[in-house]
Amino acid sequence: MPLIDIRHLTHRFADGTLALDDIDLAVEAGAFVLIAGANGSGKTTLLRHLNGLLRPTAGSVHIDGVPVTRDPQRARRRVGLVFQDVDTQIVGETVADDAAFGPENLGLPRPDIEARVTAALEAMDLAAAADMPPHLLSGGQKRRLAIAGVLAMDPAVIAFDEPFSNLDYPGVRSVLRRMIDLRAAGKTLIVTTHDLDKVAAHADRLLVLAHGRLVLDGPPGACMDDIERYGIRQPCSYRFGGRLESWLN
Ligand SMILES: Nc1ncnc2c1ncn2[C@@H]1O[C@H](COP(=O)(O)OP(=O)(O)OP(=O)(O)O)[C@@H](O)[C@H]1O
Ligand SMILES: [Mg+2]
Numbered sequence: 001m002p003l004i005d006i007r008h009l010t011h012r013f014a015d016g017t018l019a020l021d022d023i024d025l026a027v028e029a030g031a032f033v034l035i036a037g038a039n040g041s042g043k044t045t046l047l048r049h050l051n052g053l054l055r056p057t058a059g060s061v062h063i064d065g066v067p068v069t070r071d072p073q074r075a076r077r078r079v080g081l082v083f084q085d086v087d088t089q090i091v092g093e094t095v096a097d098d099a100a101f102g103p104e105n106l107g108l109p110r111p112d113i114e115a116r117v118t119a120a121l122e123a124m125d126l127a128a129a130a131d132m133p134p135h136l137l138s139g140g141q142k143r144r145l146a147i148a149g150v151l152a153m154d155p156a157v158i159a160f161d162e163p164f165s166n167l168d169y170p171g172v173r174s175v176l177r178r179m180i181d182l183r184a185a186g187k188t189l190i191v192t193t194h195d196l197d198k199v200a201a202h203a204d205r206l207l208v209l210a211h212g213r214l215v216l217d218g219p220p221g222a223c224m225d226d227i228e229r230y231g232i233r234q235p236c237s238y239r240f241g242g243r244l245e246s247w248l249n
Contacts, residue, residue, distance in 0.1 A: 001064070001065050002026035002027055002028050002029075003027055003028060003029040003063065003064060003156065003157065003188055004025070004026065004027040004050065004061070004062070004063060004079075004157065004188075005025075005026050005061075005062040005063075005065070006023055006024065006025040006026070006049070006059070006060070006061050006062075007024055007059055007060050007062075008022050008023075008024060008058060008059035008060070009022070009023040009024075009025075009046075009049060009056055009058075009059035009060070009061060010022055010023075010056065010057045010058040010059050011042075011045055011049065011054060011056060011057050011212075012057040018212055019042045019045040019212050020042045020045055020046060020049075020212045021042075021211070021212040021213045022059070022213070023046065023059070023212075023213070023214050024214070025207070025214060025217075027188065027190070028188075029156070029186075029188055030183070030186055030187075030188055031188055031189070031204060031205060032179070032183050032188075032189045032191075032202060032203045032204050032205070033188075033189065033190045033191070033203065033204075033205045033206075033207060034191050034192075034193060034196070034199060034200065034203040034205070034206045034207065034220065035047075035190065035191070035192040035193075035206075035207045035208075035209065036192070036193060036194065036196060036206060036207070036208050036209075036227065036230075036232045037208055037209035037210055037230060037231075037232065038210065038230065038231035038232070041209040041210055041211060041212065041230075042209045042211075042212040043161070043192040043209055044084055044161055044192065045212075046209070047081055047159045047161050047190065047192065048081070049061050049068065050063070050068070050075065050079045050081065050157070050159055050190070051068070051072070051075045051076045051078075051079040051080075051081055051159075052068045052069065052072030052075045052076060053081070055069055056069070061075075063075050063078050063079060063157075064078065077106065077153070077155065078155055078156050078157060079155055079156070079157040079158075079159060080102070080150035080151075080153050080155035080157070080158050080159065081150070081159045081161065082143075082146050082147050082150050082158070082159065082160045082161060082163060083146060083161055084161035084162045084165075084192075086139075086142045086143045086145070086146040087142065089146045089149065090134045090135075090142060090145065090146065092134060093133065094130065094131050094132060094133060094134070095121065095126055095129045095130050095131070095132050095133075095134055095137070095145055096117055096121065096130040096131065098134050098145060098149060099117045099120050099121055099126075099145065099148045099149045099152050100113050100114075100117045100152065101149060102149050102150065102152055102153035103116050103117065103152050103153055106153060113152075116151075116152040116153075116154065117148075117152050119151075119152075120148040120149070120151040120152040121148050123148065123151060123178060124144040124145065124147055124148040124151070124174070124178070125144065125174060126141065126144055126145060126148055129141065139166040140166045140167045140168055140171045143163065143165075143166055143167060143171075143175075144167075144171065144174075144175070147160070147163070147175065147178070151178075151182075155187075156187065156188060157187070157188040157189075157190065158182060158187055158188070158189055158190070159189075159190040159191075159192075160175075160179075160189070160190070160191045160192070161192050162192055162193060162194070163175050163179075163191060163193070164193060164195055164198050164199070172198055172247060173247060173248060176198065176199060176202070176247055176248060177248065179191070179199070179202065180202060180248075183202075189203075191203070194232070194233075196220070196227075196232065196233070196234070196235045197233075197235040197236060197237070197247070198247050199247075200220040200224075200235050200238075200244045201220075201235075201237075201244040201245055201246040201247075202246060203220055204219060204220075205217070205218070205219065205220070206218065206219070206220040206223045206227075208223065208226075208227060208230050208232065210230045210231075215230060216230070220244060221238075221243075221244055224238045224244075
């Protein structure tokens with residue numbers, strides 16, 4: 001049974017916009033999946049279905065065989081979503097409180113919460129900022145805090161919506177390094193990005209959305225010759241060297 005099983009998923013917003021159109025998709029546990037596509041192609045809408053933030057207009061999303069609509073709480077524990085707009089995700093009075101919000105909602109004992117928060121802040125290089133009010137952080141630091149908050153919940157699936165936007169070079173490298181570690185630890189990663197340069201070499205599957213439809217699905221290297229027609233730029237290393245290269249090299 002695939003960890004994520006999406007069948008005929010269609011989403012129409014109240015104003016009539018058809019944001020997802022009959023998506024079929026199965027993701028196995030441990031996969032590292034990229035989702036690319038032009039602005040408005042449906043990437044964020046798709047991620048929001050994984051943990052029950054949206055309900056399908058038609059079709060279904062199953063996590064471990066359980067429909068998300070039947071148990072959205074369970075879906076939220078299994079799938080952590082790092083939002084594209086990090087300001088909407090920040091809720092705590094301090095950086096440490098903010099990272100504790102998710103584990104607190106899981107009802108974990110206080111010492112476990114503290115241990116998870118400490119580890120997550122360290123992993124995202126935010127330990128020194130633990131007592132700061134989050135609104136004083138820079139844009140890139142806020143993004144790292146949003147990731148720390150999801151790490152602290154220890155979900156099986158981590159969905160990152162445009163994780164590299166606003167990050168400087170060391171920030172990109174540390175997020176990428178973290179993704180690789182999470183993957184090695186058995187997590188399933190789903191990452192939307194406009195910037196295949198940064199991450200395509202590490203993923204094992206690339207999905208391309210166009211106008212709410214899934215138009216490409218395969219190993220990143222095998223999709224590269226077709227992506228530009230969907231408004232996605234080929235990574236430089238592919239364009240000029242015919243291969244995908246890691247940013248960590
Ligand atoms: N709350 C909403 N009400 C109506 N339409 C919406 C809503 N949210 C998104 N849409 C529309 O749904 C479509 C898909 O939007 P979505 O945010 O999923 O795209 P995206 O691929 O994530 O784009 P981007 O690359 O800009 O992040 C767009 O046409 C968008 O305008
Ligand atoms: Mg989006």
